[in-house]
Each structure stands twice: as structure tokens, then as C-alpha cells.
Amino acid sequence: MTAFVGERAVSRYIKHPAASTTGILSNGWPIDSGTVITTLENNTHHLQHESLRPLVWSSGSGNTPIFNSAAQMFAGLPEFTVAPPGATFGTHRAIPWDRKTSARFPVFLIADQNIDTGEATLRWITMTMRLTVAANVTSGRAHFALTFSSAPPFQNEPFLHSSAAVTSNALNTVSVTLQPDTPIDLQSMGTITKCRHASTNGTSAQAVVLLGHLWFGWSLGGASVVAASRIESFAAWEVWA
Amino acid sequence: MSALVPDKPDPSILSRVRVGAPVSAHHGRHWANNLAFLLGRNTHVVCNQIFGGNPAFPLGVFKTAVAYRPQPFVKLLYVEVEMGLAASSGGTSSLSITASSGTIHYVGDEPIFDESFAVASSNIEQQNHAIISGFIDVRDLSTGTTIDLIVEVKDVAAKPPDSGIYRLSILEVPLADCAPIEAPTTEIGVDPSWPQSSPPRQLVAGATNHGKGFVRVLHQIDLARSGVRRWRQFSTSEKTSVVAGEAPRWIMASTTPGAEISWGHGGIVEFRGRARHLYTVGGTKQPEPCKIKIRHNGTMNSTLRAVVTPVGGSSVNTDVALNSTGGSWVSVEADLDIPNTGTDQEYTVTFRGWNASAGDHYVSQIAIYTNEA
Numbered sequence: 001m002t003a004f005v006g007e008r009a010v011s012r013y014i015k016h017p018a019a020s021t022t023g024i025l026s027n028g029w030p031i032d033s034g035t036v037i038t039t040l041e042n043n044t045h046h047l048q049h050e051s052l053r054p055l056v057w058s059s060g061s062g063n064t065p066i067f068n069s070a071a072q073m074f075a076g077l078p079e080f081t082v083a084p085p086g087a088t089f090g091t092h093r094a095i096p097w098d099r100k101t102s103a104r105f106p107v108f109l110i111a112d113q114n115i116d117t118g119e120a121t122l123r124w125i126t127m128t129m130r131l132t133v134a135a136n137v138t139s140g141r142a143h144f145a146l147t148f149s150s151a152p153p154f155q156n157e158p159f160l161h162s163s164a165a166v167t168s169n170a171l172n173t174v175s176v177t178l179q180p181d182t183p184i185d186l187q188s189m190g191t192i193t194k195c196r197h198a199s200t201n202g203t204s205a206q207a208v209v210l211l212g213h214l215w216f217g218w219s220l221g222g223a224s225v226v227a228a229s230r231i232e233s234f235a236a237w238e239v240w241a
Numbered sequence: 242m243s244a245l246v247p248d249k250p251d252p253s254i255l256s257r258v259r260v261g262a263p264v265s266a267h268h269g270r271h272w273a274n275n276l277a278f279l280l281g282r283n284t285h286v287v288c289n290q291i292f293g294g295n296p297a298f299p300l301g302v303f304k305t306a307v308a309y310r311p312q313p314f315v316k317l318l319y320v321e322v323e324m325g326l327a328a329s330s331g332g333t334s335s336l337s338i339t340a341s342s343g344t345i346h347y348v349g350d351e352p353i354f355d356e357s358f359a360v361a362s363s364n365i366e367q368q369n370h371a372i373i374s375g376f377i378d379v380r381d382l383s384t385g386t387t388i389d390l391i392v393e394v395k396d397v398a399a400k401p402p403d404s405g406i407y408r409l410s411i412l413e414v415p416l417a418d419c420a421p422i423e424a425p426t427t428e429i430g431v432d433p434s435w436p437q438s439s440p441p442r443q444l445v446a447g448a449t450n451h452g453k454g455f456v457r458v459l460h461q462i463d464l465a466r467s468g469v470r471r472w473r474q475f476s477t478s479e480k481t482s483v484v485a486g487e488a489p490r491w492i493m494a495s496t497t498p499g500a501e502i503s504w505g506h507g508g509i510v511e512f513r514g515r516a517r518h519l520y521t522v523g524g525t526k527q528p529e530p531c532k533i534k535i536r537h538n539g540t541m542n543s544t545l546r547a548v549v550t551p552v553g554g555s556s557v558n559t560d561v562a563l564n565s566t567g568g569s570w571v572s573v574e575a576d577l578d579i580p581n582t583g584t585d586q587e588y589t590v591t592f593r594g595w596n597a598s599a600g601d602h603y604v605s606q607i608a609i610y611t612n613e614a
Contacts, residue, residue, distance in 0.1 A: 003252075004250075004252065005250075005252060006250070006251070006252040006253045006254070006275070007252075007253065007254040007255045008255075009255060011521075012518070012519065012520055012521045013466060013519040013520060015520070016459065016463075018463065019449050019456050019457075019459040019460035019462075019463055020449050020456075020460070024456075024459075025446050025454075025455040025456050025459065026446050036268070039459065039462075040272060040455075040458060040459070040462065041253075041255060042255075043462050043466070044272065044275045044276065044279075044462055044465075045252075045253075045275075046519070047279055047462070047465045047466060048250050048252075048275060048278075048279065050517045050518060050519065051250075051279060051283045051469075052515055053283070053285055053286065053471065054285075054286060054471055054472065054473050054514050054515075055286050055289060056286070056289045056290075057288070057289065057290065057472075057473045057474060057475050057512050057514075058289060058290035058291050058475055059290065059291070059292070059293055059475055059477070059504060059506070059510050060291075060293065060506060060508065060510070061291055061293055061506075062293045062489070062505070062506030062507070062508075063506065063507070099326070099407070103291050103408070104323075104408070105289040105408070105410060106289070106319075106321050106410050106412065107286060107289070107412065108284065108319075108412055108414075108415060110248075110249070110282070110283060111248070111249055112249055112250060112252075113249050113250065113251075113252055114252075115252040115253070115254070120249050126515075128513050130508075130509075130510070130511050132507075132508055150372065173511070173513075175513075186248045186249070187248065190248075193319070193414065194317060194348065194376050194414070195316065195317060195414050195415060195416050195417050196316045196317065196380075196416070196417075197316070197317060197346065197348045197376065197378045205416075205417050205418065206417060207246075207414070207415050207416060207417035208248065208417070209414070209415055230506055230507055230508050231506075231508075232504075232506065232508030232509060232510055232511070233508075233510040233511055233512060234291075235512045235513050235514060237513075237514045237515050238515075239515060239585065
């Protein structure tokens with residue numbers, strides 16, 4: 001069992017009558033520990049266990065170019081006239097993270113508290129990308145990153161980055177799980193944002209949220225450019241550590 | 242506001258609810274914190290998608306529909322739009338988001354989603370694209386009914402042509418606080434001071450529409466069970482003809498049962514995720530009950546098939562009848578179960594589609610959302 005969820009009596013939700021049912025939990029009746037443990041504690045904790053969220057469901061960007069060099073990959077971008085130093089294979093600086101090589105999706109991040117240590121860490125996130133790779137691609141790599149800024153991971157050191165080889169000159173489904181384990185304080189790292197808007201009296205309220213950015217990146221290297229390589233779909237979802 | 246919504250849940254072990262120990266304020270705070278977190282903080286992604294293509298041409302109007310079911314505990318939606326790449330500098334668009342039923346309130350002194358705001362397109366290939374973000378207020382939309390959020394992008398007259406949008410992200414915004422005492426019928430939560438509040442350690446039944454009491458706690462647990470929707474959806478432009486580079490149409494063009502859908506990029510979309518598990522009956526995990534909502538347009542009867550496969554298990558097909566719409570865009574909904582028996586409760590979903598007679602049947606939206614009874 002994950003250390004981020006309250007203890008459960010059973011690994012399921014225990015069915016109960018509707019709260020509006022007359023005669024349950026009535027005034028003057030004893031509230032026994034069995035009711036408290038099963039209906040209230042267990043079910044609250046089980047709902048917490050099942051509160052993991054889908055984060056990304058997207059069709060892919062379609063045809064994607066093949067680059068014969070890092071210089072070609074970075075060419076045309078106003079920030080670079082040549083491949084920048086540090087464009088190291090497999091690192092977050094290996095690709096420019098432009099639209100030809102990446103897609104970005106924002107999410108409000110959640111940190112859970114470890115019941116043993118008391119520290120809060122971000123939920124783990126599994127990211128998967130489906131891509132078809134042409135026969136003349138000689139090197140392929142999929143990149144996955146989490147940043148706290150919308151600036152590309154090349155410009156900003158990502159909070160997390162992982163990459164995996166794309167091994168097949170055919171259909172590939174590449175998955176990684178980003179595993180944040182650094183304790184964070186969401187209140188100090190987050191930003192203030194609107195959370196209510198009351199147009200009738202002009203009042204509003206604000207919440208502190210941590211807006212994260214999930215990046216899917218890719219690089220396909222080969223001798224010539226053909227149109228048969230394509231990015232077909234993306235998905236991401238939360239998982240327990 | 243009477244209660245904070247915590248930014249993290251409040252884990253605990255069962256030994257803290259010992260037989261013989263009195264129920265105390267600690268229990269009340271624990272339930273209040275966890276329920277406020279589940280309903281007010283653990284908010285969901287409505288959609289997070291790119292549209293494919295990279296239009297660099299006069300687009301005219303781009304329109305897509307995103308399914309949504311308003312919830313009483315969601316007041317604002319955060320919307321982030323990444324603009325497309327225009328053919329020339331100065332491409333300008335206007336954005337609008339409306340509801341297919343009910344009224345959205347636009348937020349801010351200069352609302353950007355009411356069509357009055359001119360938005361610059363991305364006009365050069367670069368890492369940092371033109372991104373527009375803001376909020377829409379959905380508190381007055383009727384709950385209990387699934388609607389569409391209609392997103393439209395239009396050219397602004399006398400400006401260079403726009404380029405549509407590249408990515409659309411809509412997120413439910415977490416709440417900072419809630420008011421179960423002041424407004425128990427419209428607000429989430431439980432009075433965190435109960436049962437310590439006056440008189441001390443008074444254990445009351447309460448009622449579903451009171452901010453405290455055991456009945457209120459049970460009511461909020463039930464709301465967290467059945468009221469929370471997990472969205473898995475994607476959509477495309479509602480056009481039946483497009484030019485090269487535009488966000489692609491999705492077309493069912495075959496009369497062969499089980500045929501692949503053309504997604505416009507030559508490939509096949511497949512999604513993966515984790516299914517929710519609540520019940521186990523007779524030792525068997527019960528699947529996550531969902532609805533599948535499809536927007537389509539065709540002049541023949543057709544079938545769309547969702548193929549859901551638990552990781553390591555056998556696939557299950559759900560066929561949805563798409564009857565002729567006479568040339569207009571129409572929504573249809575059907576029941577769909579997502580099995581949670583796969584490894585780590587994970588599954589994959591793919592879609593197929595075919596027609597009863599020759600021709601093209603278009604699809605612009607596929608949404609699967611939790612529909613717990």
C-alpha cells in the first residue's frame with residue numbers, strides 16, 4: 001500500500017445507505033467505532049486512494065521531420081544559429097522543444113503527505129507516447145519532462161526529465177513514470193490564482209496552486225527526410241509511488 | 242468562508258479511531274480536511290489536447306466542442322490556448338467560449354474569451370509560442386447535465402489571416418476555501434470545528450443540508466464518490482472539408498465492420514490510463530462506470546466502437562450507434578465500462594468506426610467520463 005493514503009480496513013468502497021435515509025445516524029443513537037471505521041474512515045481513505053487523475057489525452061501532431069544533425073534540428077529557431085553547446089544526446093538539452101520536437105500540456109499538480117515521514121511530494125506521473133518511425137531512421141529518442149514554467153526545458157532546468165530509446169522502425173509506444181521524490185512546499189512554490197469569481201458583488205477569492213507543465217519530446221535522426229514518421233497520440237495520468 | 246480547503250489530504254491510520262475512545266474535534270477536522278481536499282482540491286482536467294496540423298493559411302472559423310458536466314464544487318475553469326502558426330506576421334484571431342446550454346461568465350476586466358479580444362497568432366517557428374490563458378466562471382451552469390463548451394476562433398477583419406489554435410487545455414480550478422455553515426446547499430465540506438463546537442463533544446446527526454453532523458459527513462463522502470467526473474476526451478474541428486495543414490477531420494469511411502478511423506495524421510490513436518476502482522462484488526472488481534459521448538455528422542447510419550483492454554487482459558468492445566444526422570453535428574451518449582482489472586488498474590482504449598452505406602461519417606469529439614450512480 002502506498003504511504004500517501006490513509007489506512008483502509010478493506011481495499012474497496014463499502015456501500016452504505018444514502019445519507020438522506022431516515023433512521024441512520026439518528027440523534028440519540030450510539031455511534032459505534034465500526035461505523036466510524038468502515039463507513040467514514042475507510043471510505044474517505046479509499047476515495048483518496050482512487051483520486052488519481054487522468055492528465056493528458058491527445059491526438060498526436062502527425063508527421064514529424066527526421067534530422068540528420070543537431071544543427072539541423074535547431075536551425076530556423078531565432079534563439080539559435082547553430083546547435084547550442086550542451087545539446088547532449090539523451091539529456092533535456094538534446095532537443096529544442098519546439099513544435100517540431102515536442103508538445104506541452106499544463107496541469108495543476110497535487111502533492112500528498114507521506115504518512116510515515118510527514119513530507120509532501122508530488123504524485124508520480126506516467127507519460128506515454130505512441131509514434132511510428134520510418135525505416136530510414138537510425139536513432140530515435142522520446143523525452144518526457146515536468147517543468148514549473150511554460151518555458152521549454154532547454155531554457156529552464158526541468159524539475160524532472162527522463163528519456164527512452166525508440167527502438168523499432170515501426171510503431172512504438174514509449175512510457176516512462178516521472179517519480180518526484182523531493183519534498184516540496186506547495187504553498188511556497190505555488191502561485192496565487194483566482195478560484196472564485198462573484199460578478200454580483202464584485203468579490204473574488206484566490207487559491208495557491210502549482211501549475212506544472214508536462215512535456216512530450218522526440219528526436220528522430222537519419223540520413224534523409226521522409227514523411228512516414230509521425231506522432232500518433234499522447235497520454236498521461238497519476239500513479240502512486 | 243468558514244473552512245480552508247487543504248492542498249494535501251490528511252492521511253491517518255485506523256488505530257486512531259479506537260473502540261472506547263471518544264469522538265473528538267480531531268475526527269471532525271480529519272473528515273472535513275479530507276472531504277474538502279477530495280471535492281475542492283483534487284480537481285480534474287477537462288481536456289488537454291493538441292489538434293495536429295500546423296495551419297499556415299487563412300483559416301476562417303475554427304470550432305470545436307469540449308464535453309463538460311458542471312459540478313457544484315467547481316466555480317472556475319482555467320483555459321489555456323496555444324495559438325497556431327500564421328502564414329505572415331500580424332495574424333490575429335478572436336476567441337470565444339460559450340456553453341451549449343446555460344450561461345458562462347467571463348472573468349476579468351478585459352475578458353479574452355468573449356470574442357472581443359484580439360489575439361495574436363504565433364508568427365514564427367520558435368520555442369515560445371503565443372499562449373492565451375484565463376478563466377471562465379461556470380458556477381451558474383446547471384449541474385447534472387452534460388453540455389458542450391463551444392470553442393471558436395475567428396479571423397479578425399482588417400488583420401492578416403489567423404491560424405487557428407494548436408492546443409487547448411481546460412482545467413478545473415481548485416478552491417481555497419468553502420462555506421459549509423453559511424451555504425451548505427451550494428458549498429462543499431463539513432464544519433471543521435465539529436464535533437468540538439458548542440456544546441463541546443456534542444455528537445449530532447445533522448442533515449445533508451446542514452454544515453455539520455454525521456449525516457453531513459456521509460453526504461459529502463457520497464458526493465466525493467458519485468459527483469466527481471474523470472474526463473478522458475479529445476476533439477477536433479467541426480468541419481466536413483479542410484485544406485492541407487488544417488486541424489484534421491476524423492472520418493469513418495469504410496463499410497467494413499471494425500475498420501480503423503482516419504484521424505487525419507495517418508496513424509492510429511491509442512490512449513492509456515488508470516481506471517478507478519470502488520466496488521468489489523463476490524471477489525470481482527467492478528469496472529468504472531462511464532459514459533461515452535460522441536459528436537458526429539453523417540448522412541448514413543454508422544457504428545463507432547470503443548475497444549477497451551485492461552493491461553494484461555482481454556479487450557471489451559462497446560458499440561455506439563451513430564444514426565444519420567442529416568448533415569448537422571449531433572451528440573450521442575452511451576454507457577461504457579472501463580475495467581480496472583489490468584496491471585496497476587491500467588487499460589488502453591482505441592476506437593474503430595464503419596458505415597452502413599458508402600460515404601463519409603465525421604466525428605469531432607470522443608469523451609469518456611465517470612458516471613457513478
